[in-house]
Amino acid sequence: MKNVLGLLCLLVIVIALAIIPLFGLRALVQDLFMVLCLLVLALNWNMLAGFAGLVSVGQQLFVGVGAYVMFAAAILWGLDPLTGGLIGGLVAMVLAVPVAFFVFRLNGAYFAIGTWAVAEIARLSFSQWRALGGGTGTALPRGAARDMPGVQLIRDVLGVSPAAAVDMLTYWLALGLVVAMLVASWMFLRSRMGLGLQAVRDNPVAARSVGVDPVRLKALVFLLTAFATGICGALIFIQTGRISPDSAFSVIDWTAFVIFIVVIGGIGTLPGPIIGVLVFYGLQSLLSDYGTVYLIVLGVLGIVVMLFARRGLWGAFTQWTGFDLLPLEHTPPKSAETGDRGKT
Amino acid sequence: MIWLDTLLQGLLLGGLYALFAAGLSLVFGIMRLVNLAHGDLIVLGAYVILGIGTAFGLNPFVAALIALPLMFLLGWVLQTVLLNRVLGDDILPPLLVTFGLSVVIQNALLEGFSADSRKLPVGPIEAESFSIGSVSIGVMPLVTFGSAILVILCLNWIFYRTALGRAFRATSDDAVTAQLMGIRPKRVFALATGIALVVATIAALYLGARANFDPSIGPARLLYAFEAVIIGGLGSLWGTLIGGLVIGVAQAFGAALNPEWQILAGHIAFVLILLVRPRGLFPRAYD
Incomplete structure (x- = not known):
């Protein structure tokens, strides 16, 4: 019963978020767009670090590749940015295969540094791509974003300016991506494979002894999160309209913030990143007048959470109240002695 | 001959990177702690030297002498108060705590010293050089290189010839058994981090003397340092x-081919070596 209530709650929140653009608050829509994108990245990183035990510091690699391929598709091949974004996600996933061959040979800390080094190589290589502006970057061609499928429809129905229609479309796509990520993560984690993954995280030796192949599962998660991260990267830069190697492969924006969001909210829990992104957005808006102070607060908060509540705010909350919005546990089968067989 | 010159400059640059890496290697080897704040601690050291130097009108070399015990104390406190609490089988908590520390140090420096780039004024020695045959060698890079060798020698001496070093190695191999012999791992760790920050301060001196620095350059230095540690192998100074x-050599040759390839060449060398030897070249310890 609690589950149904929780799901209903989530549904109401999603609908509320979906109708926000209809009230024409463009600045808010743009802010929330970034929040939703960070949430997508956070959900992906949480899958990697929280469930698959892959602590990557190089997810900006896939953000950047997704975004750059989208730009290449729009500028060099004349495709519309949405198709380009999809291709960007696919290319990010394909690229994840050789990257996985390299970084999966490394363990723990070596893995973290290895992924970071690969992302740096990509940043420096993409800044050699003269057709896309080299080190200084480039902008989407005029009108490319406005010609995306769906923009005209939004304009006709709502009668808004083209720029506002682009904002709305990217916002709804980001919201859709969040919902898709949440549903996919939940279903994956509740599946046989997800169960195996969590078993590997909790006790690798025991998991292997019952026939779970950790490397295969981890590689699968690595590829799938690369795909979603790539698409999200492309979407972010459709909305931004400008790209440069430093912004697309920024370790601060696309990995550091994301790590804080997940850690503060609760690593290894599904609602954790949602809580984390709310805290992040709140801090950013509250302290925006004080320059970099919010980063210091964010850093301190991350340290405090790691010291006193390893499972973040959401983990502390569930432990305290016993309520979980998106529980991953399976109901244990009732034991035979109590005579309750068949009721589950 | 241009290649010989490039090789030499690369080796001298590599000495600086080895200094960045030595403290990290010590800490990583002894307690498997991945200190993501190491680069920012080096930059912090440079600002401490700069601050002492300007406040008392001292040469950076003298100011560094005053900074050394301060940084040792900082390392000791950091390990005792913060890092000892998160060490364990799980690598995630120390990783994230030092990551948080990195962001805090970086932005605190930004608030305190602004984003302007600074340099340590070491005096006329900065521009001096001498030539051997057709290659000319700067005095400062040579001093840096010599210091790197000296630091590694000292660390090795501590590690293999002193009671403290025995405690380091024992704790690294098996912390529980070391405890049975009357060693307190947490105290040993605090001393190790203190020593690591002393080395970081020496690195900071040469970093600030060689080129401009600002609060944001820490993470890049950390990456070079970590690559050096991993290439070398866990626990081998x-x-x-x-x-x-x-x-250093890879960067110098990359830069000789095309100035934009300098950093790229260093990272690619790292990836290539790890592809062939995933544990680095000379791993001492297995974990």
Whole structure:
């Protein structure tokens, strides 16, 4: 019963978020767009670090590749940015295969540094791509974003300016991506494979002894999160309209913030990143007048959470109240002695 | 001859990277702690030297002497108060705590010293050089290189010839058994981090003397340092020196081909070596 209530709650929140653009608050829509994108990245990183035990510091690699391929598709091949974004996600996933061959040979800390080094190589290589502006970057061609499928429809129905229609479309796509990520993560984690993954995280030796192949599962998660991260990267830069190697492969924006969001909210829990992104957005808006102070607060908060509540705010909350919005546990089968067989 | 010159400049640059890496290697080797704040601690050291130097009108070399015990104390406190609490089987908590520390240090420096780039004024020695045959060698890079060798020698001496070093190695191999012998791992760790920050301060002196620095350059230095540690192999200090030299030489040759390829060449050398030897060149310890 609690589950149904929780799901209903989530549904109401999603609908509320979906109708926000209809009230024409463009600045808010743009802010929330970034929040939703960070949430997508956070959900992906949480899958990697929280469930698959892959602590990557190089997810900006896939953000950047997704975004750059989208730009290449729009500028060099004349495709519309949405198709380009999809291709960007696919290319990010394909690229994840050789990257996985390299970084999966490394363990723990070596893995973290290895992924970071690969992302740096990509940043420096993409800044050699003269057709896309080299080190200084480039902008989407005029009108490319406005010609995306769906923009005209939004304009006709709502009668808004083209720029506002682009904002709305990217916002709804980001919201859709969040919902898709949440549903996919939940279903994956509740599946046989997800169960195996969590078993590997909790006790690798025991998991292997019952026939779970950790490397295969981890590689699968690595590829799938690369795909979603790539698409999200492309979407972010459709909305931004400008790209440069430093912004697309920024370790601060696309990995550091994301790590804080997940850690503060609760690593290894599904609602954790949602809580984390709310805290992040709140801090950013509250302290925006004080320059970099919010980063210091964010850093301190991350340290405090790691010291006193390893499972973040959401983990502390569930432990305290016993309520979980998106529980991953399976109901244990009732034991035979109590005579309750068949009721589950 | 241009290649010989490039090789030499690369080796000298590698000495600086080895200095960045030596403290990290020590801490990583003893307690498997991945200190993501190491680069920012080096930058912090540079600002401390700069601050002492300007406040008392001292030469950076003298100011560094005053900074050394301060940084040792900082390392000791950091380990005792913060890092000892998160060490364990799980690598995630220390990783994230030092990551948080990195962001805090970086932005605190930004608030305190602004984003302007600074330099340590070491005086006329900065521009001096001498020539051997057709290659000319700067005095400062040579002093840096010599210091790197000296630091590694000292660390090796501590590690293999003193009671403290025995405690380091024992704790690294098996912390529980070391405790049975009357060693307190947490105290040993605090001393190790203190020593690591002393080395970081020496690195900071040469970093600030060689080029401009600002609060944001820490993470890039951390990456070079970590690559050097990993290339060298876990727990091997001479390996770390070789790792630094490999990165330095790769960067110098990359820069000789095309100035934009300098950093790229260093990272690619790292990836290539790890592809062949995933544990680095001279791993001492297995984990």
